[in-house]
Amino acid sequence: MIRLTGLAMVLCLPAWLLASGTAKQSSGKRAGTESASDAAVAEGNAKGPDRSGPARIAVISITGGIFLGTEEYVEEALKRAEKEGFDALVIEIDTPGGALDQTQQIVKAMLSAGLPVITFDTPKGAQAASAGTFIVMAGHVAAMAPGTRIGAAHPVSISFMPGMPGGDEKDEKKKEQQKQQEQIMQEKITNDTVSFIRSIASERGRNADWAEKAVRESVSVTAEEALKLGVVDVIADDLQHLLDKIDGRKVELSSTRTVQLHTRDAEVVRWEKSLKQRLLGALASPNLLMLLFLIGLGGLAMEFYHPGLIVPGAVGGLCLLLALISMQILPVSIGGLLLVLAGLGLLVAEGFVTSYGLLAIGGSVLLLLGGIMLVDPSSQPHYLDPSFTVDWSVLVPTVVVLAALVVTIGYKVIKTQRSRITTGREGMIGQKGKARSRVTADGGTVFVRGEYWKASSDEPIEEGSKVEVVGVDGLELKVKRVD
Missing domain, CATH: 3.90.226.10 (2-enoyl-CoA Hydratase; Chain A, domain 1)
Known part of the structure; x- marks a missing residue:
């Protein structure tokens, strides 16, 4: 879904720009x-x-x-x-x-x-x-x-990453000095703007x-x-x-x-x-920045884990490049960016670690927080309306879709790991067939999974009897009679 959405966005963006040009x-x-x-x-x-x-x-x-x-x-x-x-x-x-x-x-x-x-x-x-x-x-x-x-x-100027409470007296003095410096700088900016x-x-x-x-x-x-x-x-x-x-x-x-x-x-x-x-104007959108960033990282991750697909890597690289350009235009918060990266990392980890959804939940929460803080409308030197952030109508569905996709993939992985092996030596154990000749400890012939096999049995098995594979020794099966 990520790949198709990213491809559609990349293909449609230039067309829209040219059409409106x-x-x-x-x-x-x-x-x-x-x-x-x-x-x-x-x-x-x-x-x-x-x-x-x-x-x-x-x-x-x-x-x-x-x-x-x-x-x-x-x-x-x-x-x-x-x-x-x-x-x-x-x-x-x-x-x-x-x-x-x-x-x-x-x-x-x-x-x-x-x-x-x-x-x-x-x-x-x-x-x-x-x-x-x-x-x-x-x-x-x-x-x-x-x-x-x-x-x-x-x-x-608003700080989305406040300092942690506690600390010694020196830390408190540093915080107070930093706060005073920020107030002085804010006053200078305000006075300059007034003039x-x-x-x-x-x-x-x-x-x-x-x-x-x-x-x-x-x-x-x-x-x-x-x-x-x-x-x-x-x-x-x-x-x-x-x-x-x-x-x-x-x-x-x-x-x-x-x-x-x-x-x-x-x-x-x-x-x-x-x-x-128009391209720069289109990239000056918090919603588009969030989507391009997630699609870009997702596409590169898919190419990394499945080399040779080409399309996810190409689309992901292009989207990530456009996202980086967008970050140069918009007032991006470093704290919000780190939260988005951490949230996406936890969602990816859910597909490889059996956490029963805990990593997906944590990643979703971090993505939401990161999306809220990703664009800081009050960051200097900008004069922006406080509402100029990633819209909830884009942020919430994006996080929900990503989380659902990761959980689904994780479920499929766990189900595959716990399913019975059907190939190789282990896959033959438990398979049933018929004796095509009399089978004894000295040998015989059985028909299992569409093929004829040499077989042996601890007890004699008459031709036409149903058998079950209990072991494999090279190219010879060890079978027993079943009713």
């Missing part, structure tokens, strides 16, 4: 409107390039965690939009957060963009949590769909006090509350509604340049991620 382009209503750059209100006589026809709006989407590849996607979109003369770039956001480095690069590119950047927390029910808060607030125009939420940007988000809010003229609360107190608000607090500028049902509502709004790109948006009836062009960016 085709660039999509959708056009809105076209009318005789001026482009945003043509209608620019320039301070210091700065104007954009002249171009007739409807305005053109580029749209990209950030969904899932903000990790390696996301910043490249946004930066390339900004450069391309400016180079090709687009009037604005819309960034649709639905994210639980992500890595600090990638978030800072994205915000830096947005703040220095040469065209209006519109951030939109969408669709309904989406979130711009943690790192997503920074990106939404960095837009020239920030918008949210009804039913969305924003905030909870506090970087918290970061306040600078973004001040640059875009948004509520810097609320932005600080989002970091220090992890406050989170709905779209309606965010609009009242001055966190965002617009609430819109969808992209077309947003473009209609912000039409005519003036956006300050720099101290010497302000443009007026003409987004109504604009031509909308969507840009998707490249194959590399």
Whole structure:
């Protein structure tokens, strides 16, 4: 089952990535409107390039965690939009957060963009949590769909492997010193994050006090509350509604340049991620990491114990390689990783040690604990929603299936070991047949298991009588008569 699941996943992942990779382009209503750059209100006589026809709006989407590849996607979109003369770039956001480095690069590119950047927390029910808060607030125009939420940007460091109680006085002092150092480091990180988000809010003229609360107190608000607090500028049902509502709004790109948006009836062009960016995005999934890691180790173990199968080893090696790449993207906990390895080891040992299910139970418990701790959403330097972990709907069925598979294999092994031997010398003992000639101590012929055998008996056995094998001496059977 592990082999087939891994093979299906490996074969389907590239197909899914390629299928979703085709660039999509959708056009809105076209009318005789001026482009945003043509209608620019320039301070210091700065104007954009002249171009007739409807305005053109580029749209990209950030969904899932903000990790390696996301910043490249946004930066390339900004450069391309400016180079090709687009009037604005819309960034649709639905994210639980992500890595600090990638978030800072994205915000830096947005703040220095040469065209209006519109951030939109969408669709309904989406979130711009943690790192997503920074990106939404960095837009020239920030918008949210009804039913969305924003905030909870506090970087918290949680230790899943607390120290053991007890120990001498020196150990207690070391623990106290370590705790103080962690608190100091946490305070530094928090203060730096506060200054970061306040600078973004001040640059875009948004509520810097609320932005600080989002970091220090992890406050989170709905779209309606965010609009009242001055966190965002617009609430819109969808992209077309947003473009209609912000039409005519003036956006300050720099101290010497302000443009007026003409987004109504604009031509909308969507840009998707490249194959590399989509692959990295797909691997930035705790659920996929857990599955790839287990399938990879399972496939290699199967190839190790049954050399020459090739497919399990190849699939296992590929899955393990992808899992290692995923570990470089996600904030993986070393403690959780060790627990997963220990749990898998106990499950494998169940197939070779007669523990009557104890090893399987222990391995299952360790796998569950390891899966819970495998991805640490509060690990620095990351700003992630606490829910960004291995989902229970994936973790529990995976552990149950693995445990059931191991127990079944173990049961078959024990049953085989305890079954009666049917081959070789031992396999002949107890077999029954017929005497084809008179059998005495000097010899005779019997028919057993479809073959004729030389045989001898301590008592005479007449031809046609039923016999049972009681011993084997080379190629001669020792038999006795049975009724």
